[in-house]
Amino acid sequence: MARSSVSLSFDMNGFKRDMRKAANQMVGNIARELSTMLNGMSREFKGRPVEEIKPVLQQRWKRVADGSITDPELTEYAEQIAAGGSFSIKADKLS
Template sequence: MAGFKFSGNFEREVNRAVQGGVKKVAAEYQRMFDGMLRTYKGRPVSTIKPILRRNWQKIGGDITDPELTTYAQHISDGTKMQMKM
């Protein structure tokens, strides 16, 4: 039976790769929020929600309606949102 032997840096390299992926996705969400804030500040939440849902799904995520409403309200209010890891 063949076995695998990983280098001593394997776990660190996997963690680095995962963190890089998370940073990339967080940056995509940040660009989306920033762009929507510039475009939709002051608009009704009901106008923002379907656009936000489409943009969110393009990045590859699901969002609940309560979360969608909260983010849409922040965008309408002109509240800057900051993605943190």
């Protein structure tokens, strides 16, 4: 039986670059979804009490970002929503 020689190589720098690119795209998508969600809530809840907005915001944030938001941030966003503010979430790129 003949033996064949197989040579494998792995480009660690290329792998890291590709992983960074994928992570940046994911974070960018979440930032856009959060902006869309917050602006929609701003139209929906303008003029409503902050305490009414906070539980809805917490629930929608979890759905979009799959995580939680601290109470001070939750309150700040809810106040901006109640005031009818506009949102544009920007994601920092990984380098």
